[in-house]
Amino acid sequence: MTQHACDHDHSHDTTTINVDARLKAAEALCVASGERLTAPRLRTYELILGNNGPMKAYDVIDRFHPEGAAKPPTVYRALSFLEQMGLIHRIESLNAFVACATPANVDHHHTHTAAFLLCDCCGQSEEIATLSLADIEHQAQHLGFEVKHITVEAKGRCKTCR
Amino acid sequence: MTQHACDHDHSHDTTTINVDARLKAAEALCVASGERLTAPRLRTYELILGNNGPMKAYDVIDRFHPEGAAKPPTVYRALSFLEQMGLIHRIESLNAFVACATPANVDHHHTHTAAFLLCDCCGQSEEIATLSLADIEHQAQHLGFEVKHITVEAKGRCKTCR
DNA sequence: AGTGGTTATGTTATTAAATAACACGGACGT
């Protein structure tokens, strides 16, 4: 994130995620799924978890190494992997990625459809449950359309930015 | 569109829009709104209306002039305008644009939230009504989030591509 | 008609985002 189309207080722009716990859980999930949480994948997830809000791929690229940047394919591959594992979500309308609020885990491997409230102003995102997408599914079924993935993104202003 | 990750029949990839009627209606809408449907805007809308499915900005750019390509800002500005007028929708997950199925008109100026069923295979899109977004609005309200725009995109396979 | 404000376009250049293609290397089962 980091946009600030305003001058007001943004002290609410802080999320508290237990990064270490998330990384451990991710490791366990991968092992259980027969996948490998390799170094670039781990590093990418770590950066996204530590970032305050949705993170651009090129921000990951820039901060990948302490010294210099990573090569784009390294990061894009990791992002694809993490998304497929249900650990992060891609925000289509922002070209950005954010850690899932309720990530897949050992007991619960699934990649779920998420909805986001995305603040225009501070860039903060809130992941909410997607209700009634059954309606979309229903219409799709009527049309013979097989739904694989639904993107729901609500853009606007968050409480403190209004 | 035009992707064809398959070899089967795509004769369903044809839409029938009365382009002239749409252009006339758009002209009337703009007049009524105190806006101007200028040449680049008209041309851009015409191309999108004539295209079979969501169209990339750079495809508009390439086909803008009979001779050569247009300059990107020319087209991007027109696209923004058309979107704001409720004549086209941007498909975030495809970086593409499609004519609205039920565009704003003289009687009914609004830009509505749309949902799309996007076929992975043939690239065709179907615009459907978005039901129950009230749920999202409701959750947002609870969080004090002011929703300005909701993106809903369902990706998968259409009837004939399954 | 002239004038000034506003809106839209033309143009050049740059930035941002994502992928193609291919070589290399490590993990793993046999």
Add this chain to the structure above:
DNA sequence: ACGTCCGTGTTATTTAATAACATAACCACT
């Protein structure tokens, strides 16, 4: 050890979008 699969490293290219600034058209008012 061998071959296969999967993931990575690397180079280059493609695709998407915007910044910045100059010019021109439109409009309202004099």
